[in-house]
Amino acid sequence: MAQVPTPVEPVDPGQQLWETTEEITMDRVRRYARVSGDRNAIHIDAAAAAAAGLSAPIAHGLLILGIVVRHADDWVRDRGGRITGCDTRFVRPVYLGDEPVTLYVTAHLVGAGHIAATASVLDADGSTQRAILRPIRISYSDGRPDDVSADRQPRG
Template identity: 35%
Template sequence: MITKKHITYEAIRQYAAASKDTADIHLDAEAAAGAGFKRPIVHGMYIMGLGQSLYLSEHPTQWISTYDMKFQKPLLVDSVAIFEFVDSDGHILMTVTAESGEVIASGTLSVKERQR
């Protein structure tokens, strides 16, 4: 499964407020430039949570029991992230890339069927 998601400034402002992570590098263009970025960068936890949410929206009978993510590169706000999910022996391999093809993050979701 592959899903593309445009990550907007507004989404990051809302996430920053909800998570209380209001670090300037995520919200302020000048601070991001001072750190060597063209624009503010997306919170890593936002990327991870979004990936889980996208997976579960396509697999509503499943539950994520564990996850492991490694972040390789920052993703700039106002970019498209491409989430790819591959089933591998009961684990879901998740890779997040930028439109440029650079890998942003990768990891594994352990899933199981929900108990009702």
């Protein structure tokens, strides 16, 4: 028997949907490298990163994007929907060191079927944010068979 989707609660465009933090550690990056198969040494070895012109190893971009999309997926699925697409551009890497890096993720509703999420790295004291991705445009369907709004993702 097909499951009836949970009705989407009304939210207004511009309304914040969630904010959260995630720790990015060298151990997390190593585990991601193993499961993803992306073992490029710039992600786990300081000498390889330096040889590539980087000041330190960097987290995988898809690890960071995956964290953001996972939070979006949780929000959308809780409302009976599904993600239908996303679009972003990386603007700077997430440099890794001995201490965990704090990733700050937030999102707001753009309009029906569209979320804009951001991902920033916080300074150690949590006061300064540095964006690492252009705002991530995430489209979703509310789960109704007649919902096509998510197929028309705004550009800009």
